Amino acid sequence: MSLQHFCEWLAGTPGSTALHESLYLYLIVLSVHVLTLSLFVGTAAMLDLRLMGLTMQHVPVSELMTWLFPWTAAGFVLMIASGALLFYAAPLARYHNIFFRAKMVTLAFAAVNVGVFYRTIYRRRAEWERNAIPPRRARVAGGVALGLWALLILLGRMIPYQVYWFDCNTQPQPAIVNLLAGCALVGGK
Amino acid sequence: MSVFDFFKWLQYSSLLTAMRSSSWIFPVIASFHLMGLALLGGAVLLPDLHLLGVGMRQQPFAHIARNAERWMLVSLAILLPTGILQFMCFAATKYYYLIAFWVKMAALLLALLFTFTVRRRLLLGDETGLGLVRRRIVATVSLSLWGTVALAGRLIGFP
Numbered sequence: 001m002s003l004q005h006f007c008e009w010l011a012g013t014p015g016s017t018a019l020h021e022s023l024y025l026y027l028i029v030l031s032v033h034v035l036t037l038s039l040f041v042g043t044a045a046m047l048d049l050r051l052m053g054l055t056m057q058h059v060p061v062s063e064l065m066t067w068l069f070p071w072t073a074a075g076f077v078l079m080i081a082s083g084a085l086l087f088y089a090a091p092l093a094r095y096h097n098i099f100f101r102a103k104m105v106t107l108a109f110a111a112v113n114v115g116v117f118y119r120t121i122y123r124r125r126a127e128w129e130r131n132a133i134p135p136r137r138a139r140v141a142g143g144v145a146l147g148l149w150a151l152l153i154l155l156g157r158m159i160p161y162q163v164y165w166f167d168c169n170t171q172p173q174p175a176i177v178n179l180l181a182g183c184a185l186v187g188g189k
Numbered sequence: 190m191s192v193f194d195f196f197k198w199l200q201y202s203s204l205l206t207a208m209r210s211s212s213w214i215f216p217v218i219a220s221f222h223l224m225g226l227a228l229l230g231g232a233v234l235l236p237d238l239h240l241l242g243v244g245m246r247q248q249p250f251a252h253i254a255r256n257a258e259r260w261m262l263v264s265l266a267i268l269l270p271t272g273i274l275q276f277m278c279f280a281a282t283k284y285y286y287l288i289a290f291w292v293k294m295a296a297l298l299l300a301l302l303f304t305f306t307v308r309r310r311l312l313l314g315d316e317t318g319l320g321l322v323r324r325r326i327v328a329t330v331s332l333s334l335w336g337t338v339a340l341a342g343r344l345i346g347f348p
Contacts (some may be wrong), residue, residue, distance in 0.1 A: 031343045037223060038230020038339060046231040046260070055256040059248055067244040071234070150224050157220040164212040 004182070007091040019089040026089055033082035040075025041149045043068045048149075051142030053133035061129040061138075094159070096168045096181045103155040110148040117141040196280035205277050215278060218271050225267035226339065232261035233304075233335050236312055240328035242321060254312035261304075284345070293341035300334035 001009075010016055019026055049055040050064050087094050094100045121128075121137040128135050134142075166173050168183035177183075190198075199205065208214050236254045239245050245253065276284055284290045311327050 027347060031340075034223065035339055035343060037227040039234070041227035042230025042232070042234055044231075045228055046235055046257075049260065055260060056253060057256075058252055059245075063245070063248075067238075068235075071238070149227065153223045153227065154217070154220040157216055157223060161212065161216045 003095065004184070007095040010088065010091040016088055016091060019085065026086075029082050029085045029089075032078060033086060036075050036078040036082065037153065040072060040079050041153070043072040043075060045146060045149060047072070048142040048146045051134055052139045052146075053131075057132035061134065062125055096183060097159055097162050098166065098177070098181050099155045099158040099162055101180065101182075103152060103159070106148055106151050106155060110145065110152065113141060113144050113148065117145075193281060193285055196285050199277045200280040200282065202277075208274070209278055215275070218274050221267060222271040222275060225264045225271060226342075228260060228264035229268060229335070230339075232257045232264055233331065236308075237328040237331050240312070240324040240331075242324070250312050254309075258309070287345055289341045289344035289347075293338055293345065296334055296337040296341060300331070300338055303330060303334055 019029075046055065047061075047064060047068055050057075050059065050061060056064060087100075117138070121135065121141065128138065133139070166177045166181065168178070168181055171178075171183075173183075235257045236250070239248070239250060239253050276290075308327050308331050311324065
């Protein structure tokens with residue numbers, strides 16, 4: 001089953017229609033998704049700033065991480081859960097949305113960045129975590145994470161606006177747009 | 190000039206008319222407002238969790254608080270201009286009539302006042318005078334006020 005078919009099947013389930021057409025539930029889920037930014041990105045950003053040597057220089061990095069981890073993790077779970085529901089409310093529209101696709105790619109990069117950080121420089125934290133200014137690799141990891149969070153917010157906010165510029169249902173549009181959005185063109189490829 | 194006339198003058202100024210005719214300026218400004226919200230969240234949460242007694246017992250309140258305050262000022266420097274621009278886009282036709290907008294403004298004023306007076310004095314002041322009950326009350330008031338600002342802000346965006 002292709003992703004396209006999976007989204008079509010998902011869109012046909014009663015829950016998807018119910019969520020899509022609900023008066024308040026969709027807005028509540030959206031609000032949770034947006035407001036959780038202050039918990040998830042908020043706590044993650046403070047850690048990234050510490051990794052960049054820009055804040056709380058007297059606090060050892062692992063101490064800050066131990067403190068913030070449950071809050072960042074709780075924020076992450078809420079983000080993913082509410083985000084999954086927002087996707088479930090309109091699977092096909094999201095699947096063909098360029099900003100949504102770019103957001104998922106950005107999310108993958110953010111995950112890789114966190115993974116690389118944990119597996120490399122963080123392993124040697126005993127050597128540097130008390131330094132006011134962490135080594136370059138830690139500063140880069142923090143800076144890249146901060147940039148990716150900002151990009152995720154920008155791309156997420158643009159998702160409902162894509163119809164102003166492009167839409168699979170409004171043809172013709174540039175071939176590159178059709179390719180990136182995965183538009184299925186009627187009457188040929 | 191009444192408040193409404195002022196809002197109308199803002200919304201129909203040439204700058205704002207030009208801004209509204211662009212389809213991408215508004216969502217981009219809104220995105221930066223959300224980035225500011227995220228940063229503010231961290232800058233408010235850290236000292237409040239600290240005050241509540243959740244973790245970081247060995248760190249002095251003032252060190253975390255002073256650092257968080259710096260980033261709170263940065264977040265406000267992002268939030269205020271982007272917020273004002275969003276407000277000006279629809280000042281007279283939308284915001285003037287929205288209870289959520291007026292609630293947000295009132296809560297924002299109280300949150301700023303509370304943060305930079307009572308809470309600041311407690312965080313930066315003499316550690317010995319900090320009873321846990323008083324600390325918890327201040328943190329709860331701070332979180333409630335900022336929570337109201339965020340929630341009312343979200344309600345403004347409702348259809």
